[in-house]
Amino acid sequence: MTAAVPSGLAQLVNRPLVIGRRTISGRLVLAPMTLLGHVAFRQLLDELGGCALMFSEMCSAARIPTENRHTSSYFRWRDEEADRLTVQILGSDGGRMAAAARRIEAEGFFGVDINLGCAVKEICKFNQGAALLKDPVAAADLVGQVRRAVQCPVTVKFRTGWRDDPAIPVALARRLEDAGADALTFHPRVAPDLRTRPARWEYIAQVKAAVSIPVFGNGDVFDAEDCLKMLATTGCDGVALGRLAIARPWSFAHWSGGAAPGASIYKDVALRLADLLDLHFEPAKALRRFKRYAAYLAANFAFGNTLYNRIRNAPEMAVARLAAADFFRDHPSERRRPNLNLLR
Numbered sequence: 001m002t003a004a005v006p007s008g009l010a011q012l013v014n015r016p017l018v019i020g021r022r023t024i025s026g027r028l029v030l031a032p033m034t035l036l037g038h039v040a041f042r043q044l045l046d047e048l049g050g051c052a053l054m055f056s057e058m059c060s061a062a063r064i065p066t067e068n069r070h071t072s073s074y075f076r077w078r079d080e081e082a083d084r085l086t087v088q089i090l091g092s093d094g095g096r097m098a099a100a101a102r103r104i105e106a107e108g109f110f111g112v113d114i115n116l117g118c119a120v121k122e123i124c125k126f127n128q129g130a131a132l133l134k135d136p137v138a139a140a141d142l143v144g145q146v147r148r149a150v151q152c153p154v155t156v157k158f159r160t161g162w163r164d165d166p167a168i169p170v171a172l173a174r175r176l177e178d179a180g181a182d183a184l185t186f187h188p189r190v191a192p193d194l195r196t197r198p199a200r201w202e203y204i205a206q207v208k209a210a211v212s213i214p215v216f217g218n219g220d221v222f223d224a225e226d227c228l229k230m231l232a233t234t235g236c237d238g239v240a241l242g243r244l245a246i247a248r249p250w251s252f253a254h255w256s257g258g259a260a261p262g263a264s265i266y267k268d269v270a271l272r273l274a275d276l277l278d279l280h281f282e283p284a285k286a287l288r289r290f291k292r293y294a295a296y297l298a299a300n301f302a303f304g305n306t307l308y309n310r311i312r313n314a315p316e317m318a319v320a321r322l323a324a325a326d327f328f329r330d331h332p333s334e335r336r337r338p339n340l341n342l343l344r
């Protein structure tokens, strides 16, 4: 019962977009998501038709220069995705951020994204992520140091700040542009709010109007109508899809004019992701990531909790696979929009 895509959306999202010296093919991008937007998920996404640009899970800038791509938990990729993948870095030391950016460029990625949004306590206590929003001059200085280190696109993902005032992200966006950022992704929530209150899309319009570089709007897009509304009401250049991308990864292709997914799409996608996780990760890491994904899969169904609980307690991937296969045998009833309580 996939909802129809509003007319005009495909035309809007299929326009190319220039970011720095590069061009992406459309306006829908995958937002960075730790433990969810990994190499296996991104392969699945590509198999479903892909999207214009993907942002990696956040990676510690301090570790990137020496990280082994074959054993790293986060800094893993397929060569064929590199030129559509931007690596997100997290840090507070300009020199280290610049060194990380140089490796990212040398590996042939699309670009480097700087995390100014992660509000998790363990990250903020090291003055990283959203903590940097408290000092806009220092944040812009970091961006400038990365800018000077590489030629590839440098982008920044940020939030409203630590107070709910649109003047704060507007002023920061201008500073980031002046520091050399090629595009911004803006998630209009204050930093202490870990997605409990609705994102304030009206702030996206203000940020977009303040700068001349592309702005991706982000936050609370859960169906095609939302996507059209965000584009139309904020004037943003593109949309970064987070949680919905995990729950319904075919949305990018469908909204861009591709065929509606078939009846078995949820089961097919879940089992394929299990295969790809087994292919790319050691068993314990693969299972941990499948359990994270399971909440997003389950959020699509009226009684998804039963599925989530079975997968969450699975001791190995084979048991998790069986739980998914059993659940879909009973033709579960799909929710029009995913259950937000499960999309944490």
Ligand SMILES: Cc1cc2nc3c(=O)[nH]c(=O)nc-3n(C[C@H](O)[C@H](O)[C@H](O)COP(=O)(O)O)c2cc1C
Pocket: 031, 032, 033, 034, 035, 036, 056, 057, 058, 088, 115, 117, 118, 157, 187, 218, 219, 220, 221, 240, 241, 242, 243, 244, 343, 344
């Ligand atoms: C589980 C999870 C992990 C996330 N990890 C990151 C991250 O590594 N870097 C980042 O900038 N944002 C991260 N985010 C925030 C998302 O990129 C996005 O801003 C947020 O989910 C709002 O968008 P949405 O409503 O489309 O999900 C994460 C969000 C979730 C739910």
